[in-house]
Amino acid sequence: MEAPDTTSSPDAAAADGTVVVSGIQPSGRLHLGNYFGAIRQHIDLHKEHDAFYFIVNYHAMTTVQDADQLRQHTFDVALDYLALGFDPEEAALFVQSDVPEVTELTWIFFNLIPTSYLEKGVAYKEKINAGLTPNAGLFNYPVLQAADILAYGGTHVPVGADQKQNLEIARELARRFNHRYCPDDEPLFPVPEPHILDHVAVVPGTDGRKMSKSYDNTIGIFDEGDALKESVMRIVTDSTPLEEPKDPENCNVFALIKLFADEETQQEIAEKYREGGYGYGHAKQELLGLIEDRFEEARARRKELKKRPDYVRDVLREGAETARERVMPIMERMRERTGIVRTR
Known part of the structure; x- marks a missing residue:
């Protein structure tokens, strides 16, 4: 009952x-x-x-x-x-x-x-x-x-x-x-x-599926340097040539960019996608910078806390x-x- x-x-x-x-x-x-x-x-x-x-x-x-x-x-x-x-x-x-x-x-x-x-x-x-x-x-x-x-x-x-x-x-x-x-x-x-x-x-993982430890497709919050770059560069994209226009809404990299960037930055990057001449490597560099900026202070705090x-x-x-x-x-x-x- x-x-x-x-x-x-x-x-x-x-x-x-x-x-x-x-x-x-x-x-x-x-x-x-x-x-x-x-x-x-x-x-x-x-x-x-x-x-x-x-x-x-x-x-x-x-x-x-x-x-x-x-x-x-x-x-x-x-x-x-x-x-x-x-x-x-x-x-x-x-x-x-x-x-x-x-x-x-x-x-x-x-x-x-x-x-x-x-x-x-x-x-x-x-x-x-x-x-x-x-x-x-x-x-x-x-x-x-x-x-x-x-x-x-x-x-x-x-x-x-x-x-x-x-x-x-x-x-x-x-x-x-x-x-x-x-x-x-x-x-x-x-x-x-x-x-x-x-x-x-x-949040999409590096393979396009939901980010999860069980899929081994994660980007760590406190990854930095080569480890962070390697994770970001591993994100799966399609084979559209650099010079061709691309659809940002069907891109795993842009889905992650949207989580970090303000509305204005999102629009600017989306426009670059649609114009062509903007490769996925460029987008990954943008994402890398956004991640580093978001967690820069937290990373510094964590290093200090680790000493205590x-x-x-x-x-x-x-x-x-x-x-x-x-x-x-x-x-x-x-x-x-x-x-x-x-x-x-």
Whole structure:
């Protein structure tokens, strides 16, 4: 039986009723697809509301099973966010595993959701359809994700318009818990809503497909020098001769230029395409310059932060302390409602 929808619990939400939560997976270097798909909006949003941003190292274990890599990727994501402008004075930035209560809540949620719901998971079905055998972590991924959201009393989760379905398990579990354990009392968990991010771009990779680590077609945010040039020059184009006019709207290079350039610059470059005598090599040089200009200051900040690893760890440690302060009263109420006894 589907539980009825509920309203937010006031002590599980911020004073203004909005608690923004979002996870960042440390499964490799962050790239332009990550930046324009989420990070840019995260940086803008974290100053507007009570917010918790966490590096989901447990989630990453579904694909990253090398200890040294996972440690390094986790630290690198923290470096990247701080370099790109995340202010730890404005919102909490921390590592998922530093809040063990989340995994405790995950077990509670396992007992509220049928396996049939998890069999519908997008990532799980993709693996099955590809003839692969997904691990149990991937199968149960949505339940851990739900605990990540609900443990902090999350009311809003930043997502693109095409990602709303990723929230459905969290919404369903909030309803089920409240219906089962709070039928005559104030609901414990808010039913989270998607915070639809504006201008979320589908970023083409160097091969024309969506930029993704799994396709090995990425351009790293902090690539520079020869590494950056090599990535940009690898972008696939057609064989139209240099002297011939070209359609900018059917060009992977121009699609990336549009993400960086202002309207006037876009129009100028598009006109060069249409006039002819402007080759894809010229366009790639334009893109290279735009990327370097956009991230020049962030690259400099990252190099300085890398020299201060203790500061970065302190940011994560303090973020986790803030997160646990939020989680503890919610978990105490959860244990009381479910009958989970703690003798110490």
